[in-house]
Amino acid sequence: MDMKNPISQDAKKNHADMNMEKSPSDNLIVIDPARLQSIGITYEPARSQMIEKTIRTVGRIEADERRIAHIHVKFDGWIDKLFVNFTGEKVKKNQGLFTVYSPELVATQQEYLLALDAEKILGKNPNSKAATGAEGALQAANQRLLLWGVSEKEIQRLVRTGKVAKTITIDSPIQGTVINKMAYAGMRIEPGHELYTIADLSRLWVMGDIYEYELPYIRLGQTSKVALSYLPNETFNAKLAFIYPTVDQQTRTIKVRFEIDNQKDQLKPGMYADLELKIPLGKRLVVPRDAILLTG
Structure with a gap:
């Protein structure tokens, strides 16, 4: 009863x-x-039915680290012109970001053209050592330009026109949004100096924390509902993609990472979100909640 x-x-x-x-x-x-x-x-009789466990936590939206490009150069030089001028600007793949003047690049272009001329002249006798040497010099100059980040498009222009460019345009390797800009016109640059950070925000990460005792219920591929305070009437679906291998010693929680589509740009890195996972527990014997008597 x-x-x-x-x-x-x-x-x-x-x-x-x-x-x-x-x-x-x-x-x-x-x-x-x-x-x-x-x-x-x-x-009311006890009955058998399918039940589920609900896990709730707070999530933090972040950019996908695999979709971030750090723009820098591999030679000394000076920025001549900027084409992308502010943080938040959207860019396309292969879109020009800035032009750079470098004496090293100018010298390498000249070497490339000299090697190209020599290869054309000596190539009439392909079995000669001189022809082989000219071909090797051309390939070395071409490889050096590529290693310095000069695009194939720029090298083809050099071959077509036969003219050394004073400045070289540095393109964006991905489509995305500028999330950090350090470059400015006239700036002296060195190898390793980061000039732009560009992130593809069409797909994001949602980072959450679950308690240690909840870990047995978590599996890769599970779907979580994602809700945001500024969109109270809308929810999103995120898929569990990674469970971090360590436990926080203070909070006894484990970090988990979900992936979520953001094609409409509704989600922004830095936002907080509410995560809700429903885990099926199978068929169990149940009674109404009101039938439970708490005895203290």
């Missing part, structure tokens, strides 16, 4: 007046159905 409502005081006073019969078992009392209804007692 499952009790959904406490017995009223009046029902207790009328206890002696109930129509009760003793069952064959001394521990069971049978009460007339009409009397049960009058004192507010109902019953």
